[in-house]
Amino acid sequence: MRIQGMLGAPASLLALTVPAMAADRAAIVDTYADIAQAGYEDSLVLARDLQLAIDTLIAAPSQDTLDAARAAWRKARDPYMQTEVFRFGNPVVDDWEGKVNAWPLDEGLIDYVDASYFGAEENAQAQLNVIANPTFTLSGETVDATTITPALLSDVLQEAGENEANVATGYHAIEFLLWGQDLVSDAPGAGNRPWTDYAQGAGCTGGNCDRRAEYLKVATDLLVSDLAWMTAQWAEGGAARTAVSASADAGIAAILTGMGNLSYGEMAGQRVKLGLILNDPEEEHDCFSDNTPQSHYFDLKGVENVYLGRYTRTDGTEISGPSLKDALAEADGALAQTLADEIGQSLAAADALRTLASEGKSYDMLLQVGNAEGETAINAVVDALVTQSRSIERASTALGLAGVVVEGDETLEGTGEVFQ
Amino acid sequence: MTRTLRFPAAALALLCAAPPLARADAGDLRDLHLPLLPRTAAEAARIAAVTAPARDFSAPERFEAKPAGAATVRARPTADAFSDPSANIGLEGRMTFNLGNGLFTKAWVSAPSSTKASDGLGPLFNARACQLCHLKDGRGLPPATPDEDAIGLFLRLSVPGGPAPETALIPDWIATNPDPVYGGQLQNFSLAGIPAEGRMRIETTEIPLTFPDGEAIILHAPSYALADPGYGMPAPDLMLSPRVAQQMIGLGLLEAIPAAEILAHADPDDADGDGVSGRANIVVSARYGAPMLGRFGHKAGQPTIEEQSAGAFSGDMGLSTPLHPSGHGDCTADQSACIVAETGADPSDGLEVSQANLDLVTFYARNLGVPERRGAGDPEVLRGKEVFYSAGCISCHVPKYVTGRMEGKVAQSFQLIWPYTDLLLHDMGEGLADHRPEGRATGAEWRTAPLWGIGLTAQVSGRESYLHDGRATSLIEAVMWHGGEAQAARDAVYHLPKEDRDALVRFLGSL
Numbered sequence: 001m002r003i004q005g006m007l008g009a010p011a012s013l014l015a016l017t018v019p020a021m022a023a024d025r026a027a028i029v030d031t032y033a034d035i036a037q038a039g040y041e042d043s044l045v046l047a048r049d050l051q052l053a054i055d056t057l058i059a060a061p062s063q064d065t066l067d068a069a070r071a072a073w074r075k076a077r078d079p080y081m082q083t084e085v086f087r088f089g090n091p092v093v094d095d096w097e098g099k100v101n102a103w104p105l106d107e108g109l110i111d112y113v114d115a116s117y118f119g120a121e122e123n124a125q126a127q128l129n130v131i132a133n134p135t136f137t138l139s140g141e142t143v144d145a146t147t148i149t150p151a152l153l154s155d156v157l158q159e160a161g162e163n164e165a166n167v168a169t170g171y172h173a174i175e176f177l178l179w180g181q182d183l184v185s186d187a188p189g190a191g192n193r194p195w196t197d198y199a200q201g202a203g204c205t206g207g208n209c210d211r212r213a214e215y216l217k218v219a220t221d222l223l224v225s226d227l228a229w230m231t232a233q234w235a236e237g238g239a240a241r242t243a244v245s246a247s248a249d250a251g252i253a254a255i256l257t258g259m260g261n262l263s264y265g266e267m268a269g270q271r272v273k274l275g276l277i278l279n280d281p282e283e284e285h286d287c288f289s290d291n292t293p294q295s296h297y298f299d300l301k302g303v304e305n306v307y308l309g310r311y312t313r314t315d316g317t318e319i320s321g322p323s324l325k326d327a328l329a330e331a332d333g334a335l336a337q338t339l340a341d342e343i344g345q346s347l348a349a350a351d352a353l354r355t356l357a358s359e360g361k362s363y364d365m366l367l368q369v370g371n372a373e374g375e376t377a378i379n380a381v382v383d384a385l386v387t388q389s390r391s392i393e394r395a396s397t398a399l400g401l402a403g404v405v406v407e408g409d410e411t412l413e414g415t416g417e418v419f420q
Numbered sequence: 421m422t423r424t425l426r427f428p429a430a431a432l433a434l435l436c437a438a439p440p441l442a443r444a445d446a447g448d449l450r451d452l453h454l455p456l457l458p459r460t461a462a463e464a465a466r467i468a469a470v471t472a473p474a475r476d477f478s479a480p481e482r483f484e485a486k487p488a489g490a491a492t493v494r495a496r497p498t499a500d501a502f503s504d505p506s507a508n509i510g511l512e513g514r515m516t517f518n519l520g521n522g523l524f525t526k527a528w529v530s531a532p533s534s535t536k537a538s539d540g541l542g543p544l545f546n547a548r549a550c551q552l553c554h555l556k557d558g559r560g561l562p563p564a565t566p567d568e569d570a571i572g573l574f575l576r577l578s579v580p581g582g583p584a585p586e587t588a589l590i591p592d593w594i595a596t597n598p599d600p601v602y603g604g605q606l607q608n609f610s611l612a613g614i615p616a617e618g619r620m621r622i623e624t625t626e627i628p629l630t631f632p633d634g635e636a637i638i639l640h641a642p643s644y645a646l647a648d649p650g651y652g653m654p655a656p657d658l659m660l661s662p663r664v665a666q667q668m669i670g671l672g673l674l675e676a677i678p679a680a681e682i683l684a685h686a687d688p689d690d691a692d693g694d695g696v697s698g699r700a701n702i703v704v705s706a707r708y709g710a711p712m713l714g715r716f717g718h719k720a721g722q723p724t725i726e727e728q729s730a731g732a733f734s735g736d737m738g739l740s741t742p743l744h745p746s747g748h749g750d751c752t753a754d755q756s757a758c759i760v761a762e763t764g765a766d767p768s769d770g771l772e773v774s775q776a777n778l779d780l781v782t783f784y785a786r787n788l789g790v791p792e793r794r795g796a797g798d799p800e801v802l803r804g805k806e807v808f809y810s811a812g813c814i815s816c817h818v819p820k821y822v823t824g825r826m827e828g829k830v831a832q833s834f835q836l837i838w839p840y841t842d843l844l845l846h847d848m849g850e851g852l853a854d855h856r857p858e859g860r861a862t863g864a865e866w867r868t869a870p871l872w873g874i875g876l877t878a879q880v881s882g883r884e885s886y887l888h889d890g891r892a893t894s895l896i897e898a899v900m901w902h903g904g905e906a907q908a909a910r911d912a913v914y915h916l917p918k919e920d921r922d923a924l925v926r927f928l929g930s931l
Contacts, residue, residue, distance in 0.1 A: 165551075
């Protein structure tokens with residue numbers, strides 16, 4: 001079976017191919033948008049908690065306030081990861097996502113790094129260390145960074161030199177500033193930045209503690225404003241909600257597109273399998289904090305949320321409504337249950353990584369060459385995701401969306417969209 | 421330029437039975453890399469009709485807005501516009517694509533290291549990662565200032581003459597060899613303890629140019645030299661060729677055009693007397709061991725994406741693959757510290773980049789999507805398109821093709837594509853000449869650059885920069901550099917009224 005990418009499928013095409021269905025597809029898309037809105041709003045609320053914790057850290061640096069800020073960051077990741085399923089099917093999300101979750105990064109752009117760190121010397125920005133350098137040269141231009149501003153981070157430093165590794169904003173930049181580099185990958189333990197990196201005056205370690213605090217503050221404020229913007233896009237009348245609701249069938253296609261691409265290419269491929277191919281502890285999504293198993297788990301939880309039309313908010317309340325599973329159950333009841341079970345198996349496999357981490361076997365250790373237990377545990381996630389992706393493909397066919405989610409030379413025939 | 425089909429498909433089919441390494445007269449080039457099915461007569465007629473040059477410029481042509489057919493992607497308004505996978509490769513294809521992307525963006529490190537599978541960089545290299553030159557999967561940039569290190573631009577090196585096995589196989593092959601000390605290209609970075617080869621020194625002269633209507637622009641004319649040579653003086657007859665990293669979009673579709681249909685545009689002796697020739701580069705494939713049509717690189721020196729990728733792994737990053745098995749990359753015997761340095765070869769296959777990983781990167785490079793056109797129906801764009809046709813640009817920047825129909829479900833199969841290139845070599849005049857032959861390409865010839873996506877250059881790479889060394893900072897500047905076979909087309913544009921000149925640039929910007 002061939003599948004085609006599904007972004008921007010024309011509504012006219014769908015009208016030709018979709019059989020009438022009893023399940024109210026518009027209501028399913030509404031549930032989906034409601035979950036998106038709630039998920040981004042929860043992310044925003046917890047990012048504001050993180051902002052408060054970071055303000056406290058900066059005002060009164062100590063091990064306690066640093067620990068509290070780290071805990072707030074971890075909590076803030078949980079709802080955000082559940083929104084990743086809204087990528088791939090929604091252009092509004094795709095064009096925005098890099099600002100908040102770009103990865104991996106050349107952290108030497110931001111702050112000091114270990115002397116053995118191999119930031120690419122020909123990535124002129126990999127050793128830029130903006131925290132230590134109030135003025136610097138970028139592509140032949142002198143940049144005045146005496147004051148660290150949102151514009152400096154998002155317009156000048158983010159992807160400086162058009163290099164994707166130059167990540168200056170978002171969760172991972174903040175993560176680096178809270179944890180520092182994780183230099184240990186053969187034993188438990190995340191990055192170990194001392195709280196004194198934020199001590200002002202004589203106790204300052206790492207140099208430039210005032211500018212480090214300023215950078216952390218600005219990066220956190222930007223995260224909050226970016227999440228506020230995205231929450232608004234999913235509110236009634238917002239651009240993302242309007243776009244996905246324009247056609248119920250295109251909306252269903254967007255849901256399947258996000259589920260399929262996140263499960264297969266993004267999670268199973270780039271985030272999980274690649275690390276095994278390279279046996280590289282750097283290939284760990286939340287590499288400074290060693291939060292990776294948790295973020296993987298909630299990423300996959302997001303897939304389940306949109307499939308079941310049910311999301312448990314961070315305050316415990318539940319959003320639920322007509323679901324994709326309902327529609328699929330009408331078309332193919334066995335497949336609807338199979339897909340639910342398979343998503344559950346993926347979650348169980350990701351949960352097993354959390355269990356290993358709690359036993360002191362952190363994700364970077366699992367990626368080590370010759371760690372058979374790690375390879376088995378990580379491969380179990382890949383295999384479960386691949387299985388679930390196949391069922392997502394079948395679901396798209398069962399729902400009459402073959403021309404959109406599943407490759408459709410035949411379906412495209414005669415539509416006038418492309419030469420056949 | 422002639423449209424006569426000089427190498428009909430039937431003749432090619434007969435020649436398929438020829439033994440490998442038969443002398444490659446330009447007619448017997450086979451698409452050894454494609455599982456091609458023969459065109460049916462009905463298909464050939466449809467293709468001829470749909471690829472005929474446009475005559476009506478009052479509205480866009482059917483399918484024109486999707487330059488890569490079913491592989492076309494949404495035109496993102498961000499720097500990610502060249503980074504989406506082709507739309508028709510499916511979920512499984514996207515998985516492979518993402519793994520390839522991971523390798524494409526991966527920064528390689530020196531051996532030995534704890535990251536066993538991603539070590540082996542160098543000892544000499546131009547960059548640690550593919551994406552450091554192919555910025556956001558787009559064009560590389562020349563240094564912005566004279567003291568900035570060159571990364572997205574490097575120098576190819578060679579000396580004239582010497583033994584060349586190809587001369588017996590390929591007509592009009594111009595024998596050259598790598599510099600005996602510096603090898604085939606200048607690597608301006610090296611691992612600790614190993615001298616770098618030197619720096620590229622660029623001196624730029626500004627040449628004012630005034631159009632008949634009074635508008636003035638500046639052309640930037642760079643000259644190149646090897647500065648601070650790390651291994652003594654290079655050969656006295658050393659030839660340098662500056663090369664900027666190319667954009668990555670649509671490569672699999674260019675690879676899927678049947679060679680016969682590219683050769684149909686060739687007119688090596690300018691038999692039709694229009695001043696435009698079009699010659700095929702022909703190279704011996706490292707994969708297939710036989711002469712093949714050169715398609716990739718600024719002088720079409722590589723026949724397939726796999727071979728282009730393997731060449732870049734070896735030459736640009738010093739990483740071995742099955743096609744270039746030396747872990748020392750472009751080191752020569754005279755570079756003693758380099759040739760004895762530790763490599764990152766894996767004990768299982770003796771390679772730094774396995775065939776499996778080369779396959780991932782090749783798949784990735786084959787499947788970067790071409791964004792849909794912006795404003796194809798805009799009246800000024802359509803006017804610019806008419807200017808593009810009437811000035812003769814399409815003699816080389818051939819607008820459209822239908823890729824070969826292939827066995828199996830291949831995403832590149834039978835797509836109507838609009839790359840605006842003939843993939844052939846043309847004499848571009850003294851102003852652009854590097855005076856360094858490559859294969860059959862003379863020191864004045866370059867392969868016609870595909871124009872799809874060119875309007876997104878600044879959005880993707882960060883600033884406008886065109887031509888083989890990135891010297892042109894605007895599209896009109898790039899057009900004005902055209903000489904040689906393109907002189908007449910360039911002169912036609914030069915004499916256009918300003919509004920037509922602007923319309924032409926607007927059309928190019930919509931590609």
